[in-house]
Amino acid sequence: MFALNFLLRRIVQGIVIIGLVTLLIFTLLRVVPGDPVRIMLGPMVAPSVMEQVATELGLRDPIPVQFGRYMLQVMKGDLGHSFIRNAQGGSTGGSRGGETFDLQNRAKVSELIANTIPYSILLAALAILFTVLISFPLGFVAGVYSGKWPDRLSLYVSSVLVSLPNVWLGIVLILLLSAWGGILPAIGYNGPSYAILPALVLAIELAPVMIRSIAVSVANSLQENYVSVGEVRGIKRRRMITHHVLRNASIPLLNLFGIQVIGMLLGSLFVVEYIFNYPGVGLLMINAVFQRDFPIIQAIAMLSSAVLVCVNILVDLAATNIDRRLQY
């Protein structure tokens, strides 16, 4: 009963949030300079033709009208068509004349996303796996020996990692492991091994946050009264840590994971995919931004906020299951 009530409330909240984010992006896109029609049709086209195409696309209607139309469309399950890309997958651009631009043969946004998303999921999953592999042991040891040398070591490691900018790190890793070392492939995609390097870059960016938070939550949990009482009750410290401290420490961690880590991951995914020319949603997004391809930008923004909302709901549901006090 609690779970149902909780889910219902959170889903409604989530939908509102996604709607607001979409509205914000939608408005911003239309307010900031840069006319998509100019990029669609190229510089050589007469203003009258431009106006005609823009009107046809509905871009000259008031923003609320455009937004309403867009949302209706979305609710029917239609994310619209790209402004720039045609259905064959290639990107058209300003070099082509207005005559060859085919309003009817533009790529469906949903298909574009569906084609790229598996790559992004692979990359994100791998990144999370690496992050956990790096940060869990370091953070755990630092938390258990809080204030002693493992704690300090993990602090140094995470301070170094946090100061590496991902663009720079990406380039260095490409040079070291790919160009010179020849161990891992780097650019583009031609099999799952292409995801390893970008995932590593993402993991190195996420790890410091995780290491510190794991260390802090484990250390805090160890301070709880019940841990020392456990010793006098006859429960061994080792068991206390594996069965109780970790369980309690996971609650703040889940929250952090849901909000900060996933948020960071989404943000960095775009950049890293671009650096590695990795054909995921992020690359699609960055190109769409350069090309003022409104429908794609809107859809991906909506998708990102939906992911964030969903992960948060799941994380909170998990947390309330671990600690029942959160249900009251």
Place this chain on the structure above:
Amino acid sequence: MQTNRSVLNVSQLSVDIEGRERRRILNEISFTLEADTVLGIIGQSGSGKTVLSRALVNWLRPPLRISGGSILFKGVDLATVNETAMQQLRGREIAYIGSDPANALDPTLPIGRQIAEKLMSVENDLARDAADRRVLQMLDAVRIPSSRQRFHEFPFQFSGGMMQRVMIVDALITNPAFLVADNITQPLDVTIAAQILRLLKELQRDFRTSTVFVSSALGVVAEIADRVIVLAHGEVVEQQGMHGLLDRPTHEYTRRLISEMPKIWGEEPLPTAVETPASETVLSVRDVSKTYSERDRNRFFVWNHIQAVRGVSFDVFRGENLGIIGESGCGKSTLSRLLGRVEAPDTGQIEFLGKDIAHMGRRQLLGLRKKFQLLLQDPFNAIPPHLTIGRTIAEPLYIQGGTSSVEVEKRVRATMIEVGLQEDLYDLLPVGLSAGQRQRVNIARAMVLDPELLILDETLSALDQVEQAKLIELFGDIQKRRGITYIYISHDLSLVRRVCNRIAVMYLGRVVELASNTDIFFNPQHPYTRALLSAVPAIEERRYLPETYLMEGEPPSPINIPAGCSFRSRCPLPIEICASVDPKLSATPSDGYAACHLITPIAQSTINS
């Protein structure tokens, strides 16, 4: 009753605190715990009793360290034994219960699971269902109602008293040879504490557990211990049988301890207030109620209604001291917020000097407010740290306005002298003030407006006996000089016994009895008042025995108050009508008021309802 077998032999035990300089906390403590007896250790805060009880189970953490002596248990010296061997003993042979049951278990797991976990980790070859069975048996033995269901509940779902029972189960389930109970009743309400004490006594008898019972309350120790050790400043000052200690204390410190024990039925106290029977009514409270609403997170669109105060009525007369007593959750703190008009009641009137302040607007209230003041318990958070003491006391005058700053300073200084604060504190910041001084600053801040009614909500609870006595005297002096009226809201029976003319007893949001001081203590009418009196830890002979009046059980939740009398679940003498008809507060033969069918003719209360 006593055998010559000793379970624990402590000799010359010393504990130091190690830091930049060593300091001795316990000095050469020696005693013997005989098998199947209870050894009481009594000491005030700072005497080292908690350190001692932890040292006995070798549970000291740096910077505390055992620096000498031995603790012999079954041929093993616990003071020097290594950690692994100690781990074998703890939980199995040696058990410990502390004063903070709420934080003693993992908050995220059911209590039954955790006790079974402990049982299985000290008895390695025990199967899980066998462990569960034993836990259930023990939960029944400590009389936790519906144990089967509660096995699966989480620590936060237990009240303090129930959680302490859980910890008793946890400690005794392995049938240890000796148990250290460190101040286990300290955080509990009197009736609940008395229940726990009674339970521990029974279990100790059944399980023959040799027990070290540590407490700061002589009355509590007297209830359970066979022998007693008096601890002061880290040393044993006296050691003898319980009765001998009370009758013939040998050490000066013990004598003082006994003489400071507040007496309830002993000498007739002199209420500080001048007796002016039923003169002018200062405050008239009529049928006041307050309900808080809180969302029920397990159901859709459902709000829980917490009935904190349910139809309270009483009058307060000029120059008297009215006491309002009750245990936690009885609604007395909500009532004090209503009387001080920090909050408005949902229904009812509060007439102060003939004006209804219950629903008065902010502006109108401001003018009246200087005539009635609310003083809270916490002397620490109420004083802004960045203002001088003089400025803090002057604050209410500035809020009221209309006083020149020369006049303000004059009045502040005069008030400071009146409440016993040195005048040279006027320009100082409040850092470094003692608890008593801080409370005096609070009192001065209330007094500077020259109020006619002062509501004291647990104002004296945080202070020690000596400081408390001084402030009581101060309140008395001010009363004589200014003819002020006091309402003392407190859980402390001996305090209201000492100062109040009339006393109202609250239970579950209601006044269940209201009578003169003497009648409340010598001729109480309501069964709850008697239960309360039977539970007070005292070293005097009790007028009301817990065997007769103190039932098991805890107050029902204020969310779902059952029909009929709300005290029925714990009442020793309920009659049929109690299940259906809620008794109203009505006059008793002895000039007081009580809400109980045994006292008021049934016909009358039916008419009233």
